[in-house]
Amino acid sequence: MKLVGPWLSGYTRRVGTTLKLLNLPFEHLPYHAYQQRERVKAFSPMMRVPALELDDGQVLIDSSAIVDYLDSLVPPEQRLMPAGGPERVRALQLAGYAMACYDKLARYCDELMLRPEAYRLAHLQAGYEEQLLIGLGVLNAAHAQPWFLGPRISQADVMAVIAFQSAAVVLPHAVNNEAFPQLAALAHHAMQLPAFSSTLPDLSDLQASGLFGADANA
Known part of the structure; x- marks a missing residue:
């Protein structure tokens, strides 16, 4: 593949x-x-x-x-998604929040870094940031121990780590270990696995490029 x-x-x-x-x-x-x-x-x-x-x-x-x-x-x-039952519902819920957070971050970056300054819409940026922080708050409150489904890693963990680490680069004043300690602990735990650490991009490039991108065009 x-x-x-x-x-x-x-x-x-x-x-x-x-x-x-x-x-x-x-x-x-x-x-x-x-x-x-x-x-x-x-x-x-x-x-x-x-x-x-x-x-x-x-x-x-x-x-x-x-x-x-x-x-x-x-x-x-x-498999990284349970086949059914309460575990599948929880994984789908949290993965949905994580994807929504990443989508708001991508839109925030598009507005901030891709749109010419004279045409930027401050109210959109503020709205995207607000929605992002709300979503991260939901994920933080889910208390991964060590993963959201306990001992079993799922797609919810994968996407939550990615959303949190990306947002921490773009909005470090609002997204950091102190603001979201449970997510920070989840990310730290995940980074012990080569699957996460070997795919971590250069975070300075992330901040500079503004090209987080949703699936549509990244």
């Missing part, structure tokens, strides 16, 4: 982390949809990342679809 997209894209990092957690071999092609459009287009006609080219040549886009497919390749006990 070939994973297209840079670790700067949190959703690409989500897929890469998942591949590594599931011990699925892949080749990483860190092409950026803004900077290497033709290379991305060769795999993803709409120039969306992440894109995952399967061994038979088919390509999946959208990180949620990709990680769902990857779960189907491993035994049930290894």
